Amino acid sequence: MAGMVLERFLADEAATARLGEDLAMSLRPGDVLALKGDLGAGKSSLARALIRAMAEDAGLDVPSPTFTLVQSYEARVPVHHFDLYRLSAASELDELGFDEALAQGAALVEWPERAGPYLPETSVLIELALQGEGRLARLSGQGAAFERAARSLAMRDFLDEAGWGDAQRRYFVGDASARSYEVVSLAGLPPRVLMNSPRLVLGPPVRDGKPYAAIAHSAQSVTAFVAIDKALLAAGVSVPQIHAEDLDQGFLLLEHLGAEGFLGSDGQPVAERYAAAAELLAMMHGKAWPARMQAAPGIFHDVPPFDRDAMMIEADLLVDWYVPMLTGGPASDTLRAGYHREWNAVLDRLRDREYTLMLRDFHSPNIIWRGDRSGHDRLGIVDIQDALIGPSAYDVASLAMDARVTVSPDIEKHTLDAYIAARHAAGGFDEEAFVETYAIMAAQRNSKILGIFVRLEKRDGKPYYLKHLPRIRDYLRRALAxxxxxxxxxxxxxxxxxxxxxL
Known part of the structure; x- marks a missing residue:
């Protein structure tokens, strides 16, 4: 198989199990891992470790599918374990449902040479051979699956350099970007979070020769997270401490801030928690923030402005994606021109308003509730890399009109009242200007989100975001009042x- 090659020496069964974990963390639907080696080379041991990591069950029974030919497992990504040793002809893979398995999951294939042309060219070949007291694993392949596997092995090397090479890795969460997170555990130590933040792929130019991410000022590397994290930590905001970092590769080993979500046990907003988050914002908005923040000696991040171009290209997502869903065709030039005219008139009103550090997605998925603590430390804040210098009211709107859960008008008012009271207590607060800016930013953000959620369905194949549209429309009506x-x-x-x- 042409492509890249990686080798790993596996000194013992524990090292083989760790390689299984590393491969599990990289697995996506449609991936094929082809396991090749003599009897006793460790193929089944590697497959067992991978499947247990995917299922997050260290004691899961993983029998060899020698006689059944295929064994399937429910997991974050469904895994289908094929053993083709007894396969009479490659065409029998049709009867085993090989194509169907790849359509909704990933496949581990032992004795892959018997699959013939059925094995995709994008398969990752893993050859195991006995070497001394241990085994040598040789990975080869081409395409996205191999690149993900290679990156996952590089993450293990990063952990090793940080003294966490023997840690257990478990998938934690991914977000709408290419970033992903794992929980890593070592006996006797608090768990930590492993952040995988590859450099942003900017995409094609969409306006004035610039890609969308450049105009919207999305963070392009992990340096932004590190710089903003250190500034917030120094200011008394409970963001994760960074225990180890590799800015070039985009790997961070972070403090695990806790496991309790910001919402109540029933998944609904808790008024007191939203008020506490509003008071944290009030504290942050009373501080002066530099536009240039240091990530490491000699390495700085310039926090971009939330300028008109960024506001407009975000608001345009409604015209670009939501309007075509409503009408069945592209937005007309007349509609687009009118939309720009009205939005520019509204954004003119932001002149001379209060600007500060704006975290941009200050809402329930990015807040951890730590009820055993006091004051602002009850709130653990994550996902900060896309912060901008923008209107202070934006983050309040992001919180009080939470895109992922329905915040009632009463809880929205309670949240706003808590923020306004805290700002007045600190002195020098223009409430009338804030309330107007809040409405403008809420309208801009919810217009953007209507477009983003449709884009996630139409472009990215993630239809479950559409269920949020009625809520976002309701928020938009509130803001436009x-x-x-x-x-x-x-x-x-x-x-x-x-x-x-x-829908």
Missing amino acids: HPALAGLRDFYVAHGLLEERP
Whole structure:
């Protein structure tokens, strides 16, 4: 098989199990791992470790599929373990449902040479051979699956350099970007979080020769996270301490802030928690933040501004994605021009408003509740790398109109009241200007989110985001009720942008 080659010496069964974990962390639907080696070379041991890591069950019974030919396991990604030793002809893979298995899961294939042309060219070949007291694993392949496997092995090397080479790795969470997170554990120590943050792929130019991410000022490397994290930590915000970092590769070993989500046990908003988060924002907005933050000696991150170009290209997501879903075709030039005209008139009102460090996605998925602590330390904050210098009201709108859970008007008001009271207590707060800016930023953010959630379904094949659309429309109606947004509201109403639609 042409492509890249990696080798790992596996000194013992524990090392083989760790390689299984490393491969499990990289696995995605459609991947094929082809396990090759003589009898006794360790193919079954490697497969067993991988499947147990995927199922997050260290005691899971993983029998050899020698006689059944295939054994399937429910996991984060369904795993189908094929043993083709007794296969009479490659065509029998049709009867075993090989293509169907890859359509909704990943496959481990022992004796892959018997699969013939059925084995995809993108398969990752793992050859195991006895070497001295241990084994040599040789990985080869080409394409995304091999690149993910190679990156996962590099993450193990990073852990090793940090003194965590023997740690157990378990998938924690991914987000809408390419970033992912794992929980890593060593006996006798608190667990930590392993952050995998590859450099951002910018994509094609969309306006003035620039890609969307550049105009919207999305973080392009892990340096942004490190710099902002250190600044927030120094200011008394409970963000993760960084125990080890590799800025070039985009790996961080972080403090695990806790396991309890921000929402209540029933998955619903808790008014007191939202008020506490609002008070944390009030504390942050009372501080002066530098636009240049240090990530490491001689390495700095310039926090971008949330400028008009960024605001508009985000708001345009509604026209680019949501409107075509409603109408069945692209937005007309007339609609687009009117939309820009009304939005530019609204954004003119932000002149001379209060700007500060704006975390951008300050909402329930990115807040950890730590009820055993006191004050602002009750709130653990993650996902900070895309912070900008922008209107202080934006993060309050992100919190009080939480995109992932329905915040009632009463809890929204309770959250706003807590923020406003804390700002007044600190002195020098213009409440009227804040309330208007809050409405503008809430309208901008929820317009953007309507477009993003449709894009995630249409472009990225993630239909479960559409269930949030009725909530986002409701938030948008609330924001547009402010008198300063009357013209924009009339435009949305005239074009049916606030109407409830069947999914």
